[in-house]
Amino acid sequence: MIQDILNKKYLKYLNALDIYEKEGSLILSRIIINPEFRKMGIGSQLMSDLIDYADETNKIVALTPSEDFGGLKSGLIRFYKRFGFKENKGPNKNFEFRESMIRQPKKSVKEMVHEALRRNI
Numbered sequence: 001m002i003q004d005i006l007n008k009k010y011l012k013y014l015n016a017l018d019i020y021e022k023e024g025s026l027i028l029s030r031i032i033i034n035p036e037f038r039k040m041g042i043g044s045q046l047m048s049d050l051i052d053y054a055d056e057t058n059k060i061v062a063l064t065p066s067e068d069f070g071g072l073k074s075g076l077i078r079f080y081k082r083f084g085f086k087e088n089k090g091p092n093k094n095f096e097f098r099e100s101m102i103r104q105p106k107k108s109v110k111e112m113v114h115e116a117l118r119r120n121i
Contacts, residue, residue, distance in 0.1 A: 002026065002053045010046050013037045016069075019050070026054055027099065028063040032070070047083050055106045062088070062099035077101070 003019040010017070015032040028050070033043050054061045063085070065076035077087075085101040086092045094102050 002050065005053075006046055006049060009049070010042065013042045013046075017046075021059075024058075025060045025062060025097070026050070027097075028061060030069065035070075043079070047079075051083050051103070054103070058105045060094070060097075060105060061085070061103045062094075062097040062101065064098075064100045 001021060003017060003021070006019070007014065007017055013033055015034045016030050017032070018029040020027040020029060031043065031046065033046075050061065053059075063080065065071070065073050065080060067073050067076075071079075080101055080103075083103065084106070085103040088094055088097055088100055088102045092102070
């Protein structure tokens, strides 16, 4: 679903986009921006849209940065950390995912208010 939406929105900028959507999670397998559109913020915009969708639908996003598609792994790790991803190891390890980075969904203001009201009742 989200893959179709993002493919349509970013069609002319993308060389490839693979997102696997399951109940409770999204696996970002591959994102490749066409070389002529790199370093223009397209990847950041696409990631923001993906993260917004994940937060709205309360889904974990998991991925593994790879140099296979033209980026440096260290740079990709920094890029994903800007969006709230953490390395999937140590105290952050979620054994449901084999991917090396995960991002937990952020709660909406509406959800936080609802939880606060429920605790006070």
